[in-house]
Amino acid sequence: MAAETTTVDLQAQTVEVLKQIQQLDFNTVLNQWIIPYGTKILLAIAIYFIGKSVARFLSGLLGKAVLRSSKDEMLQGFVSSISYFLFLLIVVIAALSQLGINTSSLVALIGAAGLAIGLALQNSLQNFAAGVMILVFKPFRKGDYIEAGGVAGVVNQIGLLVVELRTGDNKTVLVPNGKVFGDSITNYSTNETRRVDFIFDIDYSSDITAAKQIIADCLAQESRILQNPEPTIVVGSLASNSVQLFVRPWARTADYWGVYFAITEKVKLEFDRAGIAIPFNQLNVHLDQDLVVGIEKKIN
Secondary structure, eight states: OHHHHHHHHHHHHHHHHHHHHHHOOHHHHIIIIIHHHHHHHHHHHHHHHHHHHHHHHHHHHHHHHHHHHHOOHHHHHHHHHHHHHHHHHHHHHHHHHHTTOOHHHHHHHHHHHHHHHHHHTHHHHHHHHHHHHHHHHOSOOTTOEEEETTEEEEEEEEOSSEEEEEOTTSOEEEEEHHHHHTSOEEESSSSSEEEOOEEEEEOTTSOHHHHHHHHHHHHHHOTTEESSSOOEEEEEEEOSSOEEEEEEOEEEGGGHHHHHHHHHHHHHHHHHHHTOOOOOOOOOOOOOHHHHHHHHHHHO
């Protein structure tokens, strides 16, 4: 009995809805449905596309301002990317609000999702934060030769998560920003000049004064060595097998390795011509004479 009553009520409601639909004319549909909701949809679409263009323009303008102040192309790209993403997020929220969607719950959802993603990507966020610190403090720039995170090479690019280095043998190495900023950073390109350190070992029987003069002549003949400050040539240590001469000339940073290799070869050649011995590791065995005689008798 109850089921029959429910069926009758449902049929009555259906008939009533159909009557209302039949009574609707085009003007009513146009005024109550098409114009209000169509206007909202069109405005939302306009807000999105216009806002997207404005976001791209503002992020580009902000990037140019950063480049003008810092002269750093990597920092410009970083700021442009982050600002564009934030501006676009604001545009999307504004477009959804125009459609009548409650964006407060959406913002809360984004916050919760950000927290969950942050917990899942702790290492990535650490690298991201380290990348921001690198761009702010600028311990190195693009094109600098650095040693960081156990890797030495030329900086190709500083990304959001990694630093791209090109090693001396033309390999590309990606080092996480957290590892770079969390360890010591040696920048070989910051200063225009570098000191080239040599240690030349000569035999105790060799003439120290003559050896120092030969080294001085070799340095004087090398045009890439700077005369200010003057090169230092001193006896640095009396080792167990040799006298060590410490040589400290200065050169431009770009000429460092060229000077190092050239002077090393030239000093060796000049030492050979002058008869100055360069000792090497060797073992001298001294046998007792009686033992030698006994061994010879057994052999014979």
